[in-house]
Amino acid sequence: MRRGLIVLLSVALCATLVFRFAAAQQAQEKVVAAWEFDRDGDFEGWTGLGDVADATVADGVLAVTTTGPDPMIIHDVFDEPLPATPTQAIKIRVYAPAPGRAEFFWTNTTETQYGGFSPGKESFVYLREGWGEYTVRPFWQAEGRIIKLRFDFPDGLVGRTYQIDYIRVVEMATGEPAVPADWDFDDGLQGWRLEGEGSLRARDGWLEAELKENARLVAPPVDAEAGEYSFVSFVMVVTAGTSGRIRWACDRVNGLHQADFPVIPDGKPHTYNVVVGPGAKWTGRIIYLDIEPAVGVACTARLDWLRTSPDPTGPPDIEVRQFLIADPLPRAERECEVL
The missing domain is CATH 2.60.120.260 (Galactose-binding domain-like)
Incomplete structure (x- = not known):
């Protein structure tokens, strides 16, 4: 009985610690923008569609089916620009029918051939099959502000249906002071x-x-x-x-x-x-x-x-990658000159 009680107490303690850790982690994050898709028919600004069809918002998710090589959804220009900081993250919970690499594009302008988006202003996220929650660190601080977002589903998977539970931009305030890079x-x-x-x-x-x-x-x-x-x-x-x-x-x-x-x-x-x-x-x-x-x-x-x-440091670590010999056809058990 005592052993069983100890096990139960240990499990309860572990569960409490996990819960407190998760709660503390969430408390450190401030949501600065969110699209929850919890109102049927409301795309919450994600109305730009490319190479997708059958787009719906129902039962708490935005769903699309891919129809071409570059499927995407695009948010309209924000009513209020989003101040860009290096400590922000994009969080997305998405159902993927197969694994693949998705991308978030972001911009502070509309003046490019792609409606403001351009190569070099994107962040990748690798989706697993099934439901998953992912955190992307865009490090978009040099933009100053963000006025549009785009989410690209994995390329080349035609006829696949993806579901998005939510997309959020959060400020990840860890409270940790920045330190010199020396550990x-x-x-x-x-x-x-x-x-x-x-x-x-x-x-x-x-x-x-x-x-x-x-x-x-x-x-x-x-x-x-x-x-x-x-x-x-x-x-x-x-x-x-x-x-x-x-x-x-x-x-x-x-x-x-x-x-x-x-x-x-x-x-x-x-x-x-x-x-x-x-x-x-x-x-x-x-x-x-x-x-x-x-x-x-x-x-x-x-x-x-x-x-x-500033310079190479640490103890020397010698490794022989290759060596050459003078005689192109060395004989067995004969000395040869190493160049």
Whole structure:
């Protein structure tokens, strides 16, 4: 009986903690614009349709069926422009009949050949089959204001019906102060978090993660002067993949930017110095940073430390990629000259 009581208390405590965490997370978010589709027949401004048919709003969802190669819905010009900040996110709950890559386009003008939209002002979201809630960080702060939105369904899937429960723009006020881009994980996660599926913990001065496909490690809010640094340097262990990816956002340029780098997936510590600047996309102040240790594959990853640096840093890590010999037809058990 006592053991059963302990188990019940533990389950109740865990449920309470999860509920409090979710409630606290929601309390930190301020909804600045929302389209809930909870009135039958009311598209709430999403009246621009492209390569879709049978558009309806009923039973709390907006539904469309794709008919062409570039299906989309477009919101009319907002009555009041939406002030654009780097801490905003777009949240969408959508039913997808098949997995695929969707996109949000955003703009502060109507003066382009695409009605204000243009390449470079978009944010991707990878949809799973079935219902799912997704959070997109557009980093559209350089726009100053947003006056139109467009949502593109995955291309090439004709005859598929998608349903949208809601689209919201939220201000993600974490309350965390921005910090220099320098972490050693000696006293825990130091504000890092997991985005995607997997698990994350700090142990013995290392950040340790079990990552599913497309999951990444996200730094706490960052404040680093781009002009002072040209590298993101770190010591990492990774068990799979051929390349990793650093992503960042800065205050003067829209969107997320990235630098890919080759990884050594042997489960041993290696030093990496990834070139990120100088350049037009590494400018002003860096306000966001994340890392995908193995692009597109599941992996186990460990970080000893990570920082921005003006020069390559960390202990040398020698790797022989290839070597050449002088004799094009070497004989077995004969000495040959290595060039």
